[in-house]
Amino acid sequence: MFKTGKELRDAIRNGRFTGPTAGQAKGYVQANLAVLPKDWAYDFLLFAQRNPKPCPLLEVGETGSPFTPILAEGADIRTDIPRYFVYEKGVKTAEKTDISGLWSEDYVYFLLGCSFSFEQALLAEGLEIRHITENRNVPMYVTNIMCRDAGRFTATPMVVSMRPFSPDHAEKAAEITRYYPAVHGSPVHMGDPAAIGIKDISTPDFGDSVTLKEGEVPVFWACGVTPQMAAAVARPPVMITHAPGHMFVGDLHDSDFRI
């Protein structure tokens, strides 16, 4: 178990760690990665500005720069993430543990907030998070809530993650996460899955199914998988992301993102 973001990143850079980052460097912020050519960066930046709940930007690189002066001094986006997916025209064409050989002076990276950050706050307030209890990945669903279009990023449905709670804990979870707008903020929906276009709560589109107990309310938050959905529709020539669960881990703390 690595204690700090820096320790973990060093191990990743040296090839000693290539696994999922959940549970590592507890309390340090974890982030989603998206890399795009400069020609597509403006549209993506605009897409994120118009859709801050699914796409909360924590840091955006200068064109061609793999460095992250805001989230982690000395980190390198090309080597410090355990696993990457490479997409060409919306199709996954490679999986890597280092993208130094692919990097271009024309690339711009985007790091987006991740719900791992608010989960710590929920646990600290005594709430049970079902997918952690059941040692599964959080269930994620494609909804009928449409994102705002931006340039070539159009017709993108919002992806949400779901956590079940008793009605009073659901209200408490909503209140706690409201203070974390940089990591998806308050829920986008509570209750009836059909109201946001989810036909069967027991078969998520991504991640794993979790137990929904009698009387519990499913609570839905905007999810950082949404940008990958946007790219699947818009089909940019290249887009590099982290592999699901294999996040960038910074030097800032989750608590730094509470307003």
Next chain:
Amino acid sequence: MFKTGKELRDAIRNGRFTGPTAGQAKGYVQANLAVLPKDWAYDFLLFAQRNPKPCPLLEVGETGSPFTPILAEGADIRTDIPRYFVYEKGVKTAEKTDISGLWSEDYVYFLLGCSFSFEQALLAEGLEIRHITENRNVPMYVTNIMCRDAGRFTATPMVVSMRPFSPDHAEKAAEITRYYPAVHGSPVHMGDPAAIGIKDISTPDFGDSVTLKEGEVPVFWACGVTPQMAAAVARPPVMITHAPGHMFVGDLHDSDFRI
């Protein structure tokens, strides 16, 4: 006195209103305007992303579009603001009440949150806002707090607005504005002006001086004049802004921007 944003914008569009917007359409959101050529829009969007306190983006247009589907259905950025300033290479070259003749398919507009929005919340909680009491413009100062650079927008000092309060009201004001990250959020500094590079609190760089009473604490918020400071340093070929105090008024309410 106009009651709604729409009533006010109609009067502005028809040339019946060309004055400052303070006190008009109470409770409706007011916003700062910046228009830039597309070639500069990415750098500005990035500058705003990295400096959300001085540059909280409420809406960004599609390239060439003067319409504002988010803040106000049917509004037109070219005609619905009472007064505009035109800058070329950082120098003010014209003042207009309509920019239809200047608009280009290559322009992108940015609307940024304004502290008018949180002032309503402060007044509602029983706080006195000195510059309103004294019927003056809010005092603004150039600080030694440097903004994060983004592309060609470099070496930009943050501009702040100042409101004096008793120590307990200062704390209360900080707590209230924290919930309004889209309109500058919590203060960037409270107390000693010299600590942020302000030599003489009685001579603001913009706006008017207000009375600072014995025992009062000056409270400083990031200010929407900062983008104009950034443009003065970077000198883009053209930048169009609203004239100070002559804001864009939307259909959304100030309260919509409370998280």
